[in-house]
Amino acid sequence: GAGGINHLAAEMLKSMTGIRIVHIPYKGLGPALTALLAGEVQLMIATLGSSLPHIRSGKLRALALAGAKRSSSAPDLATLAESGVAGYEVDNWYGVLVPRGTPRGIIGVLNKRIVAIVGSEDVRERFAALGFETAASTPVRFADYLKSEIAKWARAMKDAGVTPG
Template sequence: MDPHTRRCGRRRRLALAAGLLPALLLAAPGPALAQAAARYPDKPIRLIVPFAVGGTSDVFARLVGQKLSTAFGQQVVVENRPGANGNIGTDIVAKAEPDGYTLLFAADGTMVINPSLYEKLPFNVERDLAPVSRVVLVPLIIVANPQLKASTLPELVALGKRADADLDFSSAGLGSTGHLAGELLKSRTGIRMSHVAYKGGGQAVTDVVGGQVPLLVTALATADPFIKSGKLKAIAMTSGKRAAGAPGIPTVAEGGVPGFDVSSWYGILAPARTPAPVIEKLHAELARILQADDVRRRFQELGGEPIGDTPQAFAGVIKDDLAKWARIVKDAGISVQ
């Protein structure tokens, strides 16, 4: 064989090898990923809560984290990373290693409202995060400092319509579900009140209890201990029906605003590209936990209903809610610079 022919043959072999290399690289991790998923989890898991300690997401995250720790035999460490209405903690998870050891306990406000509020986010919800399961559906509640001269929704609306009305209401953050529920109440009733944003439901509750702000729209889980102790008074639930955990508190619709229905959901997501077997294992364990009678009772005591839907169903909810809240944010004229 002449030298030219040998050189051509060598080039063809190198080209063939180069062409096969990407396929080999893609195929090679398969068994390794399967083995890693089979062992998962074999070290502690970080569950990032993108809001402050004491808020609704924190309360439910710690309940679920404790159950997952027991189920997996590995510690699930709840880590609060508040700021920018949940964007800071969410971005940490979006950029984390996609191995199932950094998870997000997300609120709907960050996932499906923030994309309409902020001109630019450091993450894309549908591209950078993988849904595992919604955990709980939580109706919101309007609560007030006991000194406020209104104890029912009709009394609050009458107070807020007075010429000298100067009411403030707080929420877990600008653009949160509580904030938009308050804005929707304003538009439906003509009540005059201004929003005061906080970095989490815990601090918002503290300031309403202390009298710095008269009103708060938050989840029942956050406000319930203060209602029972008399430090806050319940005005109305924002959900379409009364909460199982607080059947004595009427809804906004019952108070004269027909069709009013706003609730929040909380769920767990992982970084995009987390192996499907890991997502499936997490979902299966969450679904089992959320079906347990003791968990259901505890969630209902806190004003929530456990969900445990599939990753595919959760992705569908996110898609639909992104469109729904985009319309509401536009109509309310809310934006964040």
């Protein structure tokens, strides 16, 4: 949809390369993928996890990954940066957030347990089968990452003329 990460990732690609892409808003990834599979649209930026079954079946052809590094789920697929779009990096990530004021001790315990779970071989393998990479962090590093992501996407929204709402 309008203003979502897929839309903004395409807008960022447009601004960095000068290519023309017309945004067609869909009500979610499912309808957008259906339109791509039906030939109603020519391309889309989607998560590897949502696209991987269609890529593996030969119904879709992946051109490049938007992230900073290649995926273990598709190691032969180059990144956009490797393909000549220097500085392009869009990672789809999930994080664990707690309310402001949560005691540091509780945050520390949560972080320790989450790092152990995310680092377990079983969890890594399950995520990899779905096209996702796992990564553990510290609360401070994650807070810094969030700040950089907020700044990056605020710029992308401004450049694309997208307003929150």
